Amino acid sequence: MQLRRLPTGVVWALGALPLAVLVWDVFAGGLGVDPVRDIEHRLGRTAVYFLVASLCVTPLLRLARINLMKFRRPLGLLSASYAALHLLAWAVLDMGLRWEQALKDIARRPYLTIGMAALVILLILAATSSNAAIRRLGARRWGAIHRLVYLAAPLALFHWLLAHKIWPGKPLLILGAVAILLGLRLAWARARRFASNT
Amino acid sequence: MRPASDLTWTDVTPEHLFLNRRSFIAGAAALVAGSAGAAGFSTDEAPNSFDEITNYNNFYEFGFGKTDPARFAKGLTTDPWSVEIDGLVDRPGSYSVADLAPDNAVEERIYRLRCVEAWSMVIPWLGVPLASVLEKVGVQPGAKFVEFETLLRPEEMPAQRRRSMQWPYREGLRLDEAMHPLTILATGLYGQALPNQNGAPIRLVVPWKYGFKSIKSIVRITLTDTQPVSTWQAMQPGEYGFYANVNPRVDHPRWSQATERRIGAGLLGGRQDTLMFNGYGEQVASLYAGMDLARDY
Numbered sequence: 001m002q003l004r005r006l007p008t009g010v011v012w013a014l015g016a017l018p019l020a021v022l023v024w025d026v027f028a029g030g031l032g033v034d035p036v037r038d039i040e041h042r043l044g045r046t047a048v049y050f051l052v053a054s055l056c057v058t059p060l061l062r063l064a065r066i067n068l069m070k071f072r073r074p075l076g077l078l079s080a081s082y083a084a085l086h087l088l089a090w091a092v093l094d095m096g097l098r099w100e101q102a103l104k105d106i107a108r109r110p111y112l113t114i115g116m117a118a119l120v121i122l123l124i125l126a127a128t129s130s131n132a133a134i135r136r137l138g139a140r141r142w143g144a145i146h147r148l149v150y151l152a153a154p155l156a157l158f159h160w161l162l163a164h165k166i167w168p169g170k171p172l173l174i175l176g177a178v179a180i181l182l183g184l185r186l187a188w189a190r191a192r193r194f195a196s197n198t
Numbered sequence: 199m200r201p202a203s204d205l206t207w208t209d210v211t212p213e214h215l216f217l218n219r220r221s222f223i224a225g226a227a228a229l230v231a232g233s234a235g236a237a238g239f240s241t242d243e244a245p246n247s248f249d250e251i252t253n254y255n256n257f258y259e260f261g262f263g264k265t266d267p268a269r270f271a272k273g274l275t276t277d278p279w280s281v282e283i284d285g286l287v288d289r290p291g292s293y294s295v296a297d298l299a300p301d302n303a304v305e306e307r308i309y310r311l312r313c314v315e316a317w318s319m320v321i322p323w324l325g326v327p328l329a330s331v332l333e334k335v336g337v338q339p340g341a342k343f344v345e346f347e348t349l350l351r352p353e354e355m356p357a358q359r360r361r362s363m364q365w366p367y368r369e370g371l372r373l374d375e376a377m378h379p380l381t382i383l384a385t386g387l388y389g390q391a392l393p394n395q396n397g398a399p400i401r402l403v404v405p406w407k408y409g410f411k412s413i414k415s416i417v418r419i420t421l422t423d424t425q426p427v428s429t430w431q432a433m434q435p436g437e438y439g440f441y442a443n444v445n446p447r448v449d450h451p452r453w454s455q456a457t458e459r460r461i462g463a464g465l466l467g468g469r470q471d472t473l474m475f476n477g478y479g480e481q482v483a484s485l486y487a488g489m490d491l492a493r494d495y
Contacts, residue, residue, distance in 0.1 A: 026465070032265065033254040034317070034461055096468020098457065105454055162452060165315070165430075166262060166362055 004067050011071045015078035018046045019085070040089040047082035048156050050075050051122070052174060055153060055181045062188070073129050076149070080126035083119045083156075115159030121152040150185065153178045239380060240308035241477075246319040246462050248388045254461055255395045256313065257414055258363055259348065259355035266357075267395035274354045274415070276399040285345075285421040288336025295399045298334070299326040299385045306389075307382055309405035311412075312444045312476045318458045323403055324386030329377045337373070337421055344376040345369075345426035346402060347418035363429060369413040370426030370440065371404065374485055380405055380478060383416070406478040408442045439495040443486070444476035448495050 022042055025031050031038045054075035060066040095102045106112045125146055127133070134142045157178060160171040245251075257267035280292045308322045332344070350366035352358040358365045375381060384403045385392055392398040397414025404411050410430055420426075430438035437451050446456045457469040475482050486494075 033250045034264070034459075035465055036459065036467075039465075093465060094459065094469075096459075096466075098469055101454060101457060101469075109453055111452055166258075168262065 004070065008070060008074050011074040012078070015050065015074065018042070018082075036089075036093045040086060040094055043082050043086035043089055044160065047079050047086055047122075048160065048171075048174060050079035050082060051149070051153055051156060052177060052181070054079060055149070055178065059181060059184050063184075076122075077126055077129055080122040083122050087116075087119055111159050111162035114155050114162070118152045118155035118159060121148045121155070125149060125152070150182055153182070240306065240322075241310055241320060243308075243310065243320045245308055245322045245388075250462050251319060251321055251387060252393045252395055254319075256315075256409065257395055257397065259357050259365070259367065259415075260395070261357050262362075270356055271394035271398075274349075274351075274394045274398065276394065276415075279399050279417075281400065281416055282418045283331075283335050283420075284418070286338040286341035286423065287332075287421050288338060290335070293335075295385060298331050299383060299400065303330065304385060307384075307403070309380075309403060310476050311403075311405065311409050312458060312472065314408035314410055314438070314442070314450060314455075316453060316455060316458050316472075317461055318470075318472075318476075319461050322388055323382065323384040324389070324392075325382035325384035325403065327379055328381045328383050328402070329379065331383060331419075332376060332421075340423050341421040342373050342423050343421075343425055344371050344373060345418075345420040345422055346371075346413045346416050347420075348413055349415045349417045364432060366417075367413060367429045368426065368432075369402065369411055369428045371411075372425075372485075373421075375404065375482075378482060378485065380481055406444055406475040406482045408444060410438070411442050441486075441491070441494050443491060443495075444472060445474060445491055445495070446472040447474075448492050 022039065026035065026039065054072055057068050057072040057075070060068060091097065091099075091102055095105075106116050125148065128137065128142065128145060137145065154175070157171055157175040161168065161175070253268045254264050255267040256264070257271065260267040260270040279295055281295070281298060282292055284290045303326045304324050305326070306322055306324055308320060310318060311321050312318045328344075346369045348365075348367040349355070350358065352365075357363075371381070382403050384397070384401050385399060387393075387396060392401065397412075397416075400416050401414040402412045402416065411428070425440060428438070428440060428442075430442075431440055444455075449455050455472055458472045459469055460467060473479070
């Protein structure tokens with residue numbers, strides 16, 4: 001596959017595109033009646049898309065022999081960046097910097113607690129997404145920490161689902177995709193254990 | 199040159215006037231009525247723009263997105279329309295919109311609207327007090343509640359083809375709430391006929407309750423002696439009660455109701471405190487004297 005030859009800068013450039021379009025829409029008035037909600041929701045959705053994309057890298061390699069391994073880190077970092085912007089938009093634009101209500105809500109409202117937990121995980125993973133961090137932590141411990149992404153993805157989707165009054169279609173579909181992507185890992189882990197036992 | 203017989207009234211009257219003549223008359227009537235004293239019910243807060251009011255709607259029969267109603271409600275047939283009024287009334291029957299809200303009775307009411315999703319707007323409605331309608335049909339002594347039902351027409355209401363909610367949408371009020379002078383049946387906004395996405399041709403507006411109580415596109419009004427079960431209440435009784443009064447002290451189980459975002463306030467508009475009964479406490483608090491509103495939410 002020639003995709004491997006692409007510099008990771010391409011992923012960063014593509015990854016910045018949703019933000020660029022959003023900024024453009026803000027200034028060109030393309031956001032409709034409630035721009036606050038649109039900004040907040042688009043940032044959150046984009047974070048989820050990159051998170052799911054990062055989870056596709058290993059299955060693509062193992063099942064389709066498409067090697068995008070070197071793009072996994074930028075995909076994860078993009079997800080964490082959009083998630084951080086999503087939180088910022090919520091705190092500044094949606095909550096209007098009412099810190100007392102914001103903090104109380106994060107503690108008391110499950111959908112916010114869950115979303116915050118997902119974001120904290122993503123930020124920990126982002127902070128340890130460097131070769132230096134892998135050396136410092138050791139590959140084994142680093143791997144264990146980064147398996148937290150298997151928790152962050154469903155948390156992020158439950159956060160999305162629970163903010164609705166009815167069951168919304170799109171996050172349910174993505175949750176299904178995440179279940180499959182995580183199920184694959186589970187199946188591979190079992191197969192490994194089985195292989196090492198015999 | 200076409201023969202004269204090809205001319206129709208649309209040739210001499212611009213189409214938007216032609217289509218809106220009825221609502222123009224309603225608007226003019228509203229101005230007269232407004233100056234005659236009904237203005238006491240209206241807020242002096244600046245109304246949201248027509249564009250905001252008609253492009254940010256929850257009308258789940260047309261989809262669950264805020265812009266779905268504006269996109270998909272165009273095909274709704276609202277003329278002819280009839281409202282079945284039945285149950286404990288003296289004169290049950292099928293009434294036209296003009297029967298219930300004659301042009302000369304329509305008045306303007308500028309009300310705050312607080313959605314259960316914690317956003318709000320200010321809307322200049324045109325309508326008639328629900329009490330005037332109920333007096334017209336004659337409420338029998340045994341009646342204690344009023345039940346409302348939205349149109350069920352899956353051919354024109356795309357989301358009704360999916361089983362995501364229990365259609366038709368239903369709502370209810372206690373009789374004293376229904377008779378309260380703030381409660382209106384709206385037939386227009388901003389001086390024109392109600393746009394389809396806002397619940398054409400006739401909808402309820404109860405400004406001190408969360409927006410979902412103000413049922414749209416009504417086809418049935420039933421006077422009854424038993425408390426009706428509203429659609430949201432039936433779906434999620436732990437989250438939506440029969441009363442659904444705006445109450446900053448009683449949170450939705452999943453989010454706070456203490457504050458709200460005013461649509462149109464801009465990117466840095468922030469939040470404002472939500473008022474008890476959406477700011478209509480002086481007029482309606484007495485309806486709930488002695489009730490525990492945390493239990494009867």
